[in-house]
Amino acid sequence: MNWDEGSTPATHPGDRVVSGAADGDDQAVEAALRPKDLGEFVGQERVREQLDLVLRAARGRGATADHVLLSGAPGLGKTTLSMIIAAEMGAPIRITSGPAIQHAGDLAAILSSLTEGEVLFLDEIHRMSRPAEEMLYMAMEDFRVDVVVGKGPGATAIPLELPPFTLVGATTRAGLLPPPLRDRFGFTGHMEFYSPDELQRVINRSARLLDVDIAADGAAEIAGRSRGTPRIANRLLRRVRDYAQVKADGVITGQVAAQALEVYEVDGRGLDRLDRAVLTALLKLFGGGPVGLSTLAVAVGEERETVEEVAEPFLVREGLLARTPRGRVATPAAWSHLGMVPPQQVTGGSGQRGLFEG
Numbered sequence: 001m002n003w004d005e006g007s008t009p010a011t012h013p014g015d016r017v018v019s020g021a022a023d024g025d026d027q028a029v030e031a032a033l034r035p036k037d038l039g040e041f042v043g044q045e046r047v048r049e050q051l052d053l054v055l056r057a058a059r060g061r062g063a064t065a066d067h068v069l070l071s072g073a074p075g076l077g078k079t080t081l082s083m084i085i086a087a088e089m090g091a092p093i094r095i096t097s098g099p100a101i102q103h104a105g106d107l108a109a110i111l112s113s114l115t116e117g118e119v120l121f122l123d124e125i126h127r128m129s130r131p132a133e134e135m136l137y138m139a140m141e142d143f144r145v146d147v148v149v150g151k152g153p154g155a156t157a158i159p160l161e162l163p164p165f166t167l168v169g170a171t172t173r174a175g176l177l178p179p180p181l182r183d184r185f186g187f188t189g190h191m192e193f194y195s196p197d198e199l200q201r202v203i204n205r206s207a208r209l210l211d212v213d214i215a216a217d218g219a220a221e222i223a224g225r226s227r228g229t230p231r232i233a234n235r236l237l238r239r240v241r242d243y244a245q246v247k248a249d250g251v252i253t254g255q256v257a258a259q260a261l262e263v264y265e266v267d268g269r270g271l272d273r274l275d276r277a278v279l280t281a282l283l284k285l286f287g288g289g290p291v292g293l294s295t296l297a298v299a300v301g302e303e304r305e306t307v308e309e310v311a312e313p314f315l316v317r318e319g320l321l322a323r324t325p326r327g328r329v330a331t332p333a334a335w336s337h338l339g340m341v342p343p344q345q346v347t348g349g350s351g352q353r354g355l356f357e358g
């Protein structure tokens with residue numbers, strides 16, 4: 001995630017119960033809920049199957065596994081999978097992230113302290129500095145780095161041999177990686193959003209581990225509102241558990257889950273207050289659009305970036321909003337989701353359309 005870059009949105013995604021990004025509360029519980037091996041890891045069949053082959057083959061040869069690149073939205077299980085890779089290889093794991101490596105020296109220090117076969121998990125690999133990235137090329141390919149000592153004309157590069165290691169890189173956007181870096185990964189797994197059935201399995205598994213009593217319709221209700229993301233599913237489960245404990249008899253039924261998530265303003269499709277505010281403004285104030293992003297942002301009292309980066313991706317993915325060259329447009333599904341009827345289309349003239357572009 002790159003929320004610490006550029007302007008700070010008024011609504012920080014970490015504040016939202018439906019954000020894919022981890023908050024402090026998540027981190028404490030997530031360790032306990034992480035699947036420990038590939039068998040326990042729900043969904044992502046293709047990535048799991050391919051990775052299983054890569055790891056088995058490496059184990060069979062007694063070799064270190066190839067470097068692995070995992071791409072996908074926050075909260076889909078990239079960190080979890082990297083830990084599973086280490087566990088399946090019987091290797092230790094070192095965890096760091098692109099933003100933490102600003103100088104090539106930072107990376108050299110980490111690489112030179114790796115032990116043979118160790119897994120290095122580099123989260124947000126697309127945010128590494130350029131010099132560090134270039135050092136990584138050589139480390140990945142030749143298990144060697146050149147450490148530069150001194151400055152100016154007297155500087156000398158001292159080659160340093162590294163033990164074979166497995167780099168697991170994670171990125172939310174594989175397209176942002178320079179091709180020379182992408183090409184050095186032996187295996188690339190693209191993590192998809194989870195189906196409601198898969199999320200239901202994640203929720204049931206977490207409920208068991210947290211000792212929470214949950215009915216099948218309770219798990220289904222939470223799954224349907226979890227935006228295809230296990231981290232959100234686990235977070236909603238915890239919020240619903242609180243509600244069930246305080247307002248009901250502790251058992252999460254479909255009805256209890258629906259009531260609880262209404263309190264947290266997460267609707268039946270997983271939209272929260274911000275998502276609905278954007279859609280409502282688009283429909284009520286601008287007749288469904290097209291309307292410019294800046295105008296829409298002012299109408300909901302949020303920063304442009306917040307609307308564009310926090311609310312819109314999910315609305316677009318859900319087929320509720322379209323980004324067009326003329327501005328943002330609501331789809332028929334948006335009208336029906338908010339229980340509203342679109343105005344009569346104006347035919348034969350410019351009508352209302354385009355009035356609000358900005």
Ligand SMILES: Nc1ncnc2c1ncn2[C@@H]1O[C@H](COP(=O)(O)OP(=O)(O)OP(=O)(O)O)[C@@H](O)[C@H]1O
Nearest residue numbers: 030033034041042074075076077078079080230231
């Ligand atoms: N396939 C899965 N099966 C069961 N639980 C999962 C699965 N994927 C993720 N989870 C749960 O979701 C939580 C978030 O997963 P994880 O931290 O691995 O996501 P991530 O993709 O690395 O996110 P980020 O990019 O924000 O670091 C974990 O606690 C884990 O328990």
